[in-house]
Amino acid sequence: MRQSRYFIQTLREIPSEAEVVSHQLMLRASMIKKVAAGIYDYLPLGLKVIRKVENIIRENMNKAGAIELLMSVVQPAELWQSSGRWNHFGKELLRFKDRGNRDFCLGPTHEEVITDIVKSQVNSYKQMPVTLYQIQTKFRDEVRPRFGLMRGREFIMKDAYSFDIDDAGADVSYQKMYDAYKAIFTACGLAHKVVDADTGSIGGSFSHEFMVLADTGEDTIISCNKCEYSANVEKAVVVDSGEKENAALKDMEEVATPNKHTALEVAEFLGVDIIHVPKTMIIRCEGVVVDGREEDIYVACMVRGDHEVNLSKVKNVVKAKSAEFAEHYEVLDKTGCSIGSLGPCNMPLKVYVDNALKYLCNIVVGANKEGYHIKNVNLERDAKIEGYFDIRNAMPKDKCPHCNGEYQETKGIEVGHIFKLGTKYSESMGAKALDKNGKNIPIVMGCYGIGVGRTAASAIEQHYDEKGIVWPKAIAPFEVVVIPLNTNDDEVIAKSDEIYNGLLSLGVDVIIDDRNERAGVKFNDAELIGYPLRVSVGKKSLSEGRIEVVIRRTGEVIFLDLSNNLADKVKEILDTKVI
RNA sequence: CGGGGCGUAGCGCAGGGGUAGCGCGCCUGUCUUGGGAACAGGAUGUCGCAGGUUCAAAUCCUGUCGCCCCGACCA
Structure with a gap:
């Protein structure tokens, strides 16, 4: 290629829209151009990088026995209704109608489409295992797209889906993808880490994320300083340990705490250690099965004043489809008290308490009365609670669940995510096959994704200097x-x-x-x-x-x-x- | 969705009622050729869009759209 005849217009100055290094350098190096928020053109130089990443992925997927296909971008509502996700996926799913007023969406992922394909083509265990994949443009109407290719609305993704007749087979298929992913990111020249992850809106029984290590990463990785255990902070297990405080139980005492709302403010105002001022938060849990019907319920969750509630864990404990912090008006409506003075005593909602609070006595909680707190509360004595659970985020120095090491924290960019789906989609969509005994059973699935553009962008985040990009050879333009x-x-x-x-x-x-x-x-x-x-x-x-x-x-x-x-x-x- | 900021030339920015500016880039020429040269000449704008105020609006007012950042997790 002769550069004089190629299509490169570099910029000396950083376009004002770009915040992170990869975005700035991709714009300056004439690799991408913004079309709209979270939507980019790939200019020739950028496309060359994308293609190289894609080819590395393709090569390793093929080597692992996966087979390439290409599915439609536009998907009919019926497919999404059959899996139940038309209602549950939320606003990220870009929906629209065709001229005949039929509902469609732009594919944010392809579980429904692939399950439909396999359902119509696969009838017998003899046709399995099979893993199918595609490399294709996806669309997710993100709340807040940002950082160039890092979090776009339109983005290129490799997605793969495995189908097995039984769980053991599915585990083998999963492991093959796990190994292929490691090979892919290694071939791309990226320092990465595999972590335990939450399954999120995709669902399924377990999953791993592939994280490129970079300080600018949006994800927090918790890992043990002694053993191999590492997990996304959303998932990292917190060991229930500690010793019950050995203090005489005092009598409850209501105290005025005017205009003191945060745990820290209350602790300072009362001259109490923040550990003894737990936070009570109201959480909206959607899709909880109550008396055989799905309902949205509200629960109160308590964690120590210096800890953070983990919504994924709450979601799992309450067995909900999703869990979000309630809005102010919801809190007022459900508890009769506004945020800042909430507590477990006489709380009209179910109260879930973090394990760490088990070991404290004489704590300070909100009085469910604006501007008042209660001192010397002892939960077993003074409140009705559902029990103690692991519902907080792991923190550095927490104990490792697998050895005697302790947790440390690093930042990462999620470039790949693999899920053991089980039969979630095959059951809801009726994808079954005959096993050796002639019995018709749901197919066991896995799904596996790689963000292609994000992989390229994270390569820059990991490899750059004050002069510009330092591409790993394998994916350099x-x-x-x-x-x-x-x-x-x-x-x-x-x-x-x-x-x-x-x-x-x-x-x-x-x-x-x-x-x-x-x-x-x-x-x-x-x-x-x-x-x-x-x-x-x-x-x-x-x-x-x-x-x-x-x-x-x-x-x-x-x-x-x-x-x-x-x-x-x-x-x-x-x-x-x-x- | 809440808060903040910004929309003026390809990029970075200034201007703030009276005919649109600067730097970089771009074009022509001279010259130069191992770290973003110099000189001379030149092209480029519905001042985001729509209303309004005014003799006159990029500028003031109203609305609207777009983009960016922060938050939407700690009460």
Whole structure:
């Protein structure tokens, strides 16, 4: 490729819309262009990176025995109604009507479509196991898209689905994807970690997330400092441990706490340790089965003043489809008291308490009366509670559930997520097959996703410097740039062309920056775009009988003496010294 | 959905009732050629959109749309 004829317009200044490094550099390097919030065009340079990521994924999926197909982007409402998700997926599902007033949506994921396909094509255990995948544009109408390709509304995703006749088979299929994912992110040159995760709106029995480690990541990873255990903070188990405080139980005492709302404010006002001032929060739990019917209920949850409630855990404890903090008006409506003075005593809602509170006595809680708290409360004595549960976020220093180590916290970007679905979709949608005994049973499923654009963006988050992107070789838009420094010098041009053509014939993905620009301009652009290897040919170095090769990542400079196999030598450096 | 900010040239920004500006980029020429050169000349705008006030609106008022950030998890 000749850069003078290619389509690259780099920017010197950072467009004001970009906040994070990957977004800034992708815009400056002319890789993407915004169309609307969370929707981007992939310019030629960006598309090259996307395609490389896709091909690495494809190669490893095929190697793992998965088979590629391509499903429709537009999906009819009926499919989503049959799984029950038409009503449960929420506003992220972009819905619309066709000219005949029929309901459709843009596919945010494809469990329904793939289950429908398999339902109509697979009848027997003999046709399984089978894992199908596609690489395709998805649309999710995110509440708040941000950070360029990191959280877009329209984005490219690889999604795969496995089908097995039994649980044991499904576990094997899951493990194959697990291994393939590790191979994929390793091949992309990304430092990553696999963590236990919550299944979220997809559902299923267990799941793992693949996290690229980067300080700018939106996800919090909890991991043990001694063993291999690591999990998303949403999922990380908190061990129930501690010793009951050994203090005499005092009598309850109502105290005025005017305008003190937060646990910290109340603790300071009363001169009490914040640990003894737990927070009581009202949570709306949707889709809870009560007397055989699904209902939305409200519950009160208590955690220690220095802890945070974990909604995923509450959702699981209450056995709800979703759990959200109640709005102010809901709290007032359900408890007769506003936020800031809530407590477990005489609470009209069911009260779920975090394990950590089991070990405290004489605590301070809201009086369910505006501006008042109650001192010296002891939950077993003074309140009616549902029991003690693990409903808080794990924190650094918490004990590991698997060894005697303790938790630590790191930030990560979720680039892949795999789920053991079980029979959730096959049962609701009636995807069954005959087993060896001739019995018709629901197929056991798994689903597996990779964010392609997010993978590319997180590669930048992990690999950049003050000059620009430092692409891992495997996903760089071009592996090598050849720069003739004096475009008016025939000898320089001839030598550059010779190396460029030589590399081309060796199968190297190479670009020659033949623009009539000064050296500084080309160097700066090369560094911004992040070509892993740069070959400079100048009048000066030719007169010294050599050319210069620079490795972007390390800055290492290698001089090659002039010979008729320079391309081979450059390729050798690329193969052996560039990662 | 709540709060804040911003919409003026491709990008970054200034201007703030009286004919639209600067830097970078872009075009032409001269010159230069190993780290974003210099000089000369030049092109580019429905000042987000719609109403209103005014002799006159990018500027003031009203509405609206778009974009960005923060929050929507700790009471």
